[in-house]
Amino acid sequence: QVQLVESGGGLVQPGGSLRLSCAASGRTFSTYQMGWVRQAPGKERECVAAISRSGSGTYYADSVKGRATVSRDNAKSTVYLQMNSLTPEDTAVYYCAADSGVGVRTVPGRYDYWGQGTQVTVSS
DSSP states (O other): OOEEEEEOEEOOOTTTTTEEEEEEEEGGGGGGEEEEEETTTTTTOOEEEEEEEEEEOOOOOOTTTTTTTEEEETTTTTTEEEEESSOOOGOOOEEEEOSSSSSOOGGGGGGOOOOOOEEEEEEE
């Protein structure tokens, strides 16, 4: 198993940037596909970014494409999500998720392990 702890959320002004981090512990981090899933009030969960075990493969939802960068440091057992040009529509709880299967996971339901989430609020 793996335990995930997110950090880096907060209140950001429209047009601003933030970097979310997710620290993993437990089983070897490099064996997991990783993803960032967000959920806004009244909306379904959305996988906004995902990254393969080695970091060579990535996925971005259309809603964040061009504004987000997902990366990982397997030596530090950490995955990151850099988001720029934030808008109020990006307001959500952002979860880090992990899965030990094959292939980048783009569907939230395919992830087996979840962090507790970090709130991101974009507002002036």
